[in-house]
Amino acid sequence: KAGVTQTPRYLIKTRGQQVTLSCSPISGHRSVSWYQQTPGQGLQFLFEYFSETQRNKGNFPGRFSGRQFSNSRSEMNVSTLELGDSALYLCASSPGLNEQFFGPGTRLTVL
Amino acid sequence: SQKIEQNSEALNIQEGKTATLTCNYTNYSPAYLQWYRQDPGRGPVFLLLIRENEKEKRKERLKVTFDTTLKQSLFHITASQPADSATYLCALMNTGFQKLVFGTGTRLLVSP
Numbered sequence: 561k562a563g564v565t566q567t568p569r570y571l572i573k574t575r576g577q578q579v580t581l582s583c584s585p586i587s588g589h590r591s592v593s594w595y596q597q598t599p600g601q602g603l604q605f606l607f608e609y610f611s612e613t614q615r616n617k618g619n620f621p622g623r624f625s626g627r628q629f630s631n632s633r634s635e636m637n638v639s640t641l642e643l644g645d646s647a648l649y650l651c652a653s654s655p656g657l658n659e660q661f662f663g664p665g666t667r668l669t670v671l
Numbered sequence: 672s673q674k675i676e677q678n679s680e681a682l683n684i685q686e687g688k689t690a691t692l693t694c695n696y697t698n699y700s701p702a703y704l705q706w707y708r709q710d711p712g713r714g715p716v717f718l719l720l721i722r723e724n725e726k727e728k729r730k731e732r733l734k735v736t737f738d739t740t741l742k743q744s745l746f747h748i749t750a751s752q753p754a755d756s757a758t759y760l761c762a763l764m765n766t767g768f769q770k771l772v773f774g775t776g777t778r779l780l781v782s783p
Binding site for chain 1 (some may be wrong): 710773775776
């Protein structure tokens with residue numbers, strides 16, 4: 561089975577711009593979660609989608625949003641980028657509520 | 672406040688020894704706890720899951736213990752190898768299954 565894929569792998573944006581990141585989960589996995597990883601804060605939960613519905617949400621501002629499509633693929637969007645949004649954004653899929661299968665991440669740099 | 676703490680200092684050990692990593696938590700009622708391995712530039716990889724009613728779980732050279740009284744999990748790698756060098760993250764799922772919360776990880780360095 562193919563693993564979780566994320567595109568793009570690297571992205572450079574400037575403050576004020578917006579960005580869309582994409583995630584394709586493992587076939588058959590209906591749950592997709594997004595995390596932000598920074599050296600200072602570690603891995604922080606952004607949101608989780610299941611069958612196209614946002615099931616859980618972390619403590620991030622409304623600039624961070626996401627969606628899931630009928631084929632379970634997911635996108636997350638960050639609007640009005642700030643310098644502090646520079647991070648590794650990780651997507652994980654899961655067949656249920658247990659182990660998460662992570663993708664390689666998208667490294668976002670905001671200048 | 673809720674906290675998950677892992678030793679932020681790297682753990683250096685010699686090949687063949689047992690590595691023990693600690694995960695402490697406060698103000699959580701975990702349904703289960705997981706351990707992940709993360710290599711530089713890559714996403715975490717799931718290793719083991721232990722439920723709140725389990726004391727110990729093993730998988731090959733890995734062993735996890737879970738003490739809900741001490742609010743602590745220990746992660747052991749026996750007969751460690753240089754290939755075990757990585758950052759190890761603990762994560763817990765609170766009862767109510769809201770979200771998986773990760774510790775900041777401990778870097779393990781195994782020297783030949």
